[in-house]
Amino acid sequence: MRILCFLIGVVCNLSDFLSALENIALHKPAYQENPYPGLSEALTQASNAVDGLKSNLSVWGGQCVLPDNYKQTATWWVNLTNILSIHHITIYYRTGNAMWGQSVIFYNERLPGVTYPADYSAYAWNELCEVEVYGCPRSGYYGNNCSVPCPDPQCNYCDLDTGTCRGGCNPGYKGHKCELECVNGFYGDGCRKQCGRCIDMTQCHHVNGTCLNGCKPGYKGDNCIQACTTGYYGDNCNMNCGNCFNDETCHFINGSCLSGCRFGYQPPLCAQECYNNTYGQGCAETCGHCSDSKPCHHINGSCVSCAPGFKGTRCVDECDMGFYGIGCLQECSTFCKTSRDCHHVTGYCKEGCKTGWQGTNCLEVNKPLDSSNNQQSSFFSVLGLFCVSLLLNGFFIAYIIILRKSRNRLAKLYKPESSTKELQIRKDVQSGFDSVNEGYQELGDLHECKNSTYDTLQ
Incomplete structure (x- = not known):
């Protein structure tokens, strides 16, 4: 063997x-x-x-x-x-x-x-x-029967005879005796892996790389290395993209639409409809003259109804010549100086009225003063003055008559009085008659004046 x-x-x-x-x-x-x-x-x-x-x-x-x-x-x-x-x-x-x-x-x-x-x-x-x-059947031990724990607990494996760390450090540790955790921003085997997009640049877990306080906007997962799924953005990727042009996705961090907005939505997020009387792509178009100053449709600019003087779906066209008002249904006056040429909103004739017509819309007849009526008015005025004068003279004559009768009675009662006084009374009476004659003379003058005025009227 x-x-x-x-x-x-x-x-x-x-x-x-x-x-x-x-x-x-x-x-x-x-x-x-x-x-x-x-x-x-x-x-x-x-x-x-x-x-x-x-x-x-x-x-x-x-x-x-x-x-x-x-x-x-x-x-x-x-x-x-x-x-x-x-x-x-x-x-x-x-x-x-x-x-x-x-x-x-x-x-x-x-x-x-x-x-x-x-x-x-x-x-x-x-x-x-x-x-x-x-x-040894278990890592982390050495010596007889593999019963002695390795002195460096974070060592991968130690020498089975001496216990000296021989196999490098466990994930998340470094140093000669594996006594040091990975520095901020790194983790894993040999502390060679870089942390993901952790929020506020906080350190990830030194062993497995998990972000302790969550991810920066635009990233997800335990290690925050995955960008948001298409159609989402922001914190924890829980915000929906707006109405981006051509249904393209938004930026996974801030949600801005890279290709612009659909018609009718406000950049950069394209989530809010156009406002401030605007519409269209990028909300760059201005609404027309909608009734009651209401906003137009945020996408196509159409109005439910138009303000007086305007027409069309967007209410940007003035009424045709000859028409004005709500729905452009009212006709301009034919008595405008230029026929049917009036203001598209008010109907006022722009250049005034034709002869014989008046008013802002030239719908009132302009009547000249009647000369016969003027003559009649003058006649009655003179006649009235004559009657007043005649009445005054009548009162004056009656006063003189009463005065003479009173003096005659006094003369009969006081006959022995001196001739001087009698003479004086006669003079006073004579003076009264002279005054009456003068009054008649004035009435005659007035009669002549009346005849002259009447001749003029004739």
Whole structure:
């Protein structure tokens, strides 16, 4: 029986320490690339090399792996199913081979174009009978019976003899003894992985990279390395994109539509309809003259109804010439100076009215003053003045008559009075008659004036 020892870090020996190690390859899954086809599977299968049996290492012993002939490669492997600390490996090869001195050369490939020593076979053979991998069945332990914990708890695995950290640090740690956590912004194996888009640039978890306080806007997942799904943006990717042009997606961080908005929506988020009397793409168009100053439709600019003087779906066209008002249904006056040329809103004639018409809309007849009525008015005015004058003169004459009668009675009662007084009374009476005559004269003048006015009226 020939034993090939592969030494890993220490010399293979048969001390009591070795007996304390376990064969961690025993009954683990194994694989053979090109099994020999001419024999039963029990004689050639890959699991024969990890079954713990090594008492009969011949071809017919059923404890070895037999490959097919004349192959360039002869691959066999065993899966330890875990990351474990390995102390040494022992390989038992099939008997019946020629002795080559104090060593056995094991190979599993013959590559084309490569020159090998003259005594090497031209083909690859793999006739393993037992592969024993000795180490501790649990990581983090060393020493007799693998019962002593490694002194550095964050070490991947320590030397099974001395306990010195030999396999690097666990994810999230670094340093000679793996005593340091990864610096801010890094995590994982060897602290080589960079943290994702964590919020406020806080450190992620030094082992698995999880962002402790969540993600920056536009990113999601535990590690915040995934951008928001199409159609979403912002904090935790929970905001829907707006009405972007051509249904294109928005920026995954701030939600702005990169290609602009659909018609009728306000940039940059395109989530709000146009306002301030605007509509259309980018809300760059101004609404027309909608009734009651109501806003137009935010997409196409149409109005439910138009303000007086305007027409069309968008109410931007003035009424046709000759019409005005609500719905442009009222006709301009034909009596405008320029026929049917009025203001489209109020109906006022722009250049005034034709002769004989008046008013803002030229719908009122302009009547000239009647001369016969003026003459009648003048006649009655003069007649009234004459009657008043006649009445005043009548009162005056009556007063004189009463006054004379009173003086005659006084003369009869006081006859002996002096002739001087009598003479004075006569003079007063005479003076009264003169005044009456003067009154008649004025009435005559008034009569002449009346005749003159009447002649004029005639």
